[in-house]
Amino acid sequence: MTRSTPGPLVRARRFAFVASFALVLSACSLLSGGDDDESLPLTDYVKTSPSELGSKSVLRLGEVVFPTNLNPVHVDGILAEAPKLLEPSMGSAVRVLADGRWEVNQDYAKSVSVVDAKPLTIEVVLEPQAVWQGGASITSADMVSFVKAMKDKRYHASGHPAINDIDKVVAKSKFTYHVVFKRLNADWPAAIYPTLPEAVTAKPEVFNTAYTTRAVPSNGPFVVTKVDPTTNTLRLDRNPLWWGKKPALKTIEWRFAESSVLKQAFELGELDVAHLEQADAKSGPAGGVVRVSASTSWIQVTLNGGRGALADAKVRQAVSLAISRTAFAEGLRETVGHVGREMDTVVLMPGQHGHQPLGTKQDVEKAKSLLKEAGWNVGDKQTTKKGQQLTLTLPIPKGHASSQARAKLIGSQLKQIGIAVNVQEVPADTFHSSRVIPLDFDLVTFVRTGSAFNLTPSRSWFTPLDSPDNFTGKASKATSQAFDSAIRTLDEEKRMDAIHQVGIVANNQASIIPLAVVPNVLVVREGVVNFGPTQFEDIDWTQVGWDKKSSDK
Secondary structure, eight states, rough: OOOOOOOHHHHHHHHHHHHHHHHHHTTGGSSOOOOOOOOOOBOOOOOOOGGOOSOOOOEEEESOOOOOOOTTTTTHHTTTEEEEEEGGGOOOOSOOOOSSSSEEEETTEEEEEEEEETTTTEEEEEEEEBTTSSSSSOOHHHHHHHHHHHHHHTTTTHHHHHHHHGEEEEEEETTTTEEEEEOOOOOOOGGGGOSOOOOSSSSSHHHHHHTTSSOOOOOOEEEEEEEEEETTEEEEETTTTOSSOOOSOOOEEEEEEOOOHHHHHHHSSSSSEEEEOOOOOOOTTTTTTEEEEEEEEEEEEEEOHHHHGGSSSSHHHHHHHHHHHHHHHHHHHHTTOOOOOOOOOOSSSSSSSOOOOOOOOOOOOHHHHHHHHHHOOEEOOEEETTTEEEEEEEEEEOOOOHHHHHHHHHHHHHHHHHOEEEEEEOOGGHIIIIIITTOSSEEEEEEOOOSSSHHHHHHHTTSTOOOTTTSSSOOOOOHHHHHHHTOOOOHHHHHHHHHHHHHHHHHTTTTEEEEEEEEEEEEETEEEEEEEEEESOOOTTTTEBBBHHTTTT
């Protein structure tokens, strides 16, 4: 199979895979504790009204890896988790809600509206008071430059793929612009606001290299005031030019260290929020509350239908039916510390607005029947054809417990239908490049990442055949048409029905088997309010703070 060399945006999506793969490698770094609510809430934090906030004004958060790039839409910035670390200093015209729906963020836009469907044209009226760090107004020129940069191969950019469908940005005035799409794209809310000012996107060398030791300009309630690799700290303070509601906090400080050091710092009262290794504790450290929500990450198995037995759809369907999603959801208790949430669709996640489960269940007898229809001899212990055992290769990154646990479970479940699984440990640093990209596998399991606007990204997992995100070895016309129908439908009710049809078609193709949503786990100090793990919801950083009881201590 021939694969073309990808441009920066395409490479960025490949890097996004690597970022999600990093979660596979660090899955054991999530803390165990709390109850095992299989429903997994969409958010888990104490909600407090502004009148109940106390005077305590510093929040200290612990993470493991110090960022190597602080440009949130640079491929290296994605890998360095810059978007998460810079959240308090960033904003957009769209605010995502708990169930994945969205609303206009009035701090940044007076209105966002569809003004034409042929071609799809979105009008954005900016909030004139909104400014970048330094005082320059956020204007139409910023959006024009941002889109141009995201589509320019000289920029090492990671933008939402819906940007590729933008034809042009037309400045109607200083604070009003139209985003005109070449074709309908239901993911348009992800692509209609500039993440960066024109000063950053005007030149590739600035975008690519200027933010390894400093952060991009803020347009949020906080600004980055300190980036110190020697002390492993990243500090944000109130933005003196912020035009919105005054933040409850004065300072947010990220501290970076090994998990064992973070645990000790939390216990000593030097951290307020942290990720900790499961092995460190079965419950939160003293003074901490373990909070758990669903995340946008989900474990899955990808089947390579471009070779061997899996080229037959019936064999792939048999593999899918032999899999117990319940077992994988419960298996997350061992590697993550909490039971996950079963998942059987590829676009919308459980709890997300419009999600309709397919009700896919393990059915070993039907799986055996499909193998027989495909010409295999299914015995008590072996499935064979012409005397050859049906064996599937499954490479995993060497030395990583979460991948090993999933591989073991896959092997035991496929053994029930006589399929042998040959698990092959591969050096972690070459796992993706040596096995996944060249499709040198029959089965592969890693973590995929969803979002509130996931139609366009998930389409690239299935089609076209040479998509650098498509590791299935297949690209059926039916799947392509199903995705296109959903992506090109603006009416919400009809789009949800079309997305459900995508799930049905993808399930029949059986190239990607969704298993379970990975829990999002944090240990949070008692008294921290309006902050905790969420699946989709954008945290309002002006409301994050401490309750009055904690502030009085």
